[in-house]
Amino acid sequence: MASRTSMARSLRLLSERPQLRTCVPGTRTRVSFTTRTLTSYGLQPKSPLIQTAPRRLVQVRGSTAITNDFPTLIARGGNTVAGITAPSSSKRRLLRIAYILFACVGAGVTTITVLIGGFFIYDATTYKELDDAQDVELSELALRPRIGGPKNLPILERYLDDEDCAIGKVSMTKPHLVILGSGWGAVSVLKNINPTDYHITVISPQNHFLFTPMLPSATVGTLEFRSLVEPIRRIISKVRGHYLEASAEKVVLSDRLIEVCKPSPSGGEIRFYVPYDKLVVAVGSQSNTHGVEGLEHCNFLKTIEDARQIRRKVVGNLELACLPGTTEAERKRLLSFVVCGGGPTGVEFAAELYDLLNEDLTMVYPKVLRNLVSVHIVQSQGHILNTYDEKISTYAQERFKKDSIDVLTNARVSKVLEDRVIFTQKDEDGVVQTKELPYGLCLWSTGVAQCDISKDIVTSLESQKNRRAIETDEHLRVIGAPLGEVYAIGDCSTVRTNLTEHIVEFLKSYAVKSGKRVEDCSVTFQQWSDLAMNIRRRFPQAGEHLRRVDYLFTEYDTNKSGTLDFDELTHLLQDIDSKMTSLPATAQRAHQQGQYLGRKLTSLARTETLAMTVSGDVDDLVYGPFEYRHLGSLAYVGNAAVFDINGYSFVGGLVAMYLWRSVYFAQSVSFRTRALLFMDWFTRGMFGRDMTEI
Helix, strand or coil: HHHHHHHHHHHHHHHHHHHHHHHCCCCCCCCCEEEHHHCCCCCCCCCCCCECCCCCCEEEEECCCCCCCEEEEEEECEEEECCCCCCHHHHHHHHHHHHHHHHHHHHHHHHHHHHHHHHHHHHHHCCCCCCCCCCCCCCCCHCEEEEECCCCEECCCCCCCCCCHHHHHHHCCCCEEEEEECCCHHHHHHHHHHCCEEHHHHHCCCCCCCCHHHHHHHCCCCCCCHEEEEEEEEHCCCCCCCCEEEEEEEECCCCCEEEEEECCCCCCCCEEEEECCCEEEEECCCCCCCCCCCCCEECCCCCCHHHHHHHHHHHHHHHHHHCCCCCCHHHHHHHHEEEEECCHHHHHHHHHHHHHHHHHHHHCCCHHHHHHCCEEEECCCCCCCCCCCHHHHHHHHHHHHHEEEEEEECEEEEEEEEEEEEEEECCCCCEEEEEEEEECEECCCCCCCCCCCHHHHHHHHCCCCCCCCCCECCEECCCCCCCCCCCCCHHHHCCCCCCHHHHHHHHHHHHHHHHHHHHHHHEHHHHHHHHHHHHHCCCCCCHHCCCCHHHHHHCCCCCCCCCHHHHEEEEEEHHHHCCCCCCCCCHHHHHHHHHHHHHHHHHHHHCCCHHCCCCCCCHHHCCCCCCCCCCEEEECCCCCCCEEECCEEEEECCHHHHHHHHHHHHHHHHHHHHHHHHHHHHHHHHHHCCCCCC
């Protein structure tokens, strides 16, 4: 009896194995177990109840009971051995869920353990012992440069790291390409040029590339400063180039020299020349003051240091407002934030600032401060984001109105004092009123202006007619400089599109062939079609205005003669020229120009023999003119975003905001910055924004 009870207990335990848990009452089943499994449950494989099967597997021959109450394991011969109640369906489901849960947890713990272990193993390989000192070859000119140039300064012809590697030694024999700046245009050139074709040097006072579109997020702690910068030396090392942390002050075009200056630790200056064979000016721009007085009291947002100063001032004002000696009027002034300029930078800063005050302020500061905070945008145009579609501008203004952000349109700042902004505003009746706004922080973001080096280049060339930017031709070559030696890209430049001069050249050549005066020449429809095609090739941005050449020919043929005379043709091209706006001063434009120029310089280097044998415009023979393709504009407006892409407008809430983040995440310059951006967004969601005054 005891034996049978023991066997029944063993079979009950055995029935709880996964093989029997799934048995369904009222069915017959065949279950297999190994000898080791049966022995562990106290069953003997040679028992009358067990039959040994081939391949050293023992099988319990049996079936469940025909009843629906419980399954019964049957021995050979059909005699009941023990009644075993099968787990209920709900219990089986819970057991299965628990099994899957424990399996997932185990897999997750194992994966994390492996990843952490792998990280420590990789991290251990990054620590290196000091290598044995080796002799390094250095050129005599790298240690003691020769003296020369207009000011008898050292001329840097060789660098300390010229002979560090084989590629560096080879590049010394290549043309010397110097790039001024470390922004979007300069980095784009470096990423698209063949490093073996040039001896490359980058000169910039900032030793990093700054991801400017996300700069407003860094002012309020949404992103950290390190997430927006990439060391420029890391980028240059991929092309085996050189970097000089200094400022270019003057370009001596006649001697192909760049005068460079760097403040010395002793308080003086270190000045020297850098020679070049080809020069790329990509120095960007600075904030446009518009002649307004008192801008020394304002903050700007162009560099990482500007963003750091704004964060300090925002947090500092909040801390001052918490002190017991601060009056209510002073608290209101400290917590009044004024943004001068309703462009993308000003709008995004106001949106980020509102998010900080609305989401994080009451978590760590007295709640009464939230009622005293005010954000104002002073915009000279009739609406903010005036370069965007009207639908987007309207949505942004309505969004800001809902968020209690004060938008003052048709308002012009006349003076900035230490504690308030004085401006004039035109009301709906056209009456101009003078008003003032007290502020604790005033951000000036009203367009761009030339840097000092850009002004020097413009004033040194008589052919430069635009005093606000360096004029280039359609190949991005600086007009007035020796052909094919100096290029300018990005915010510091603008492409000249004077179609009237082009048509005069065409008519002069046509007049010589026909023996007529230029004023007496006229063109047929076929000649006009050929001319329009030539204009589109030289000035790609004019293409959208020359799509219907037949319509234009009919419209401007005022005397219905079937031809366009000199006056009619000049009028037509002047109208097209007036419709062609200058390229926007955006990162997108600088990036495209850098891509174009990097690929073009590579093509020019590979056709060096052609340049020596062909007289004329080699750039035009090797590579076509630059064509800007506007991919769209986007802006953040406070937990929402707006898009203007090829004439299609899209506005939305959180979905649009995540799409806005995704676009900039993809455009980030390296995997390192992408990882840091992701971690910053994750940290903001988990712990809030960083509100430390650093």
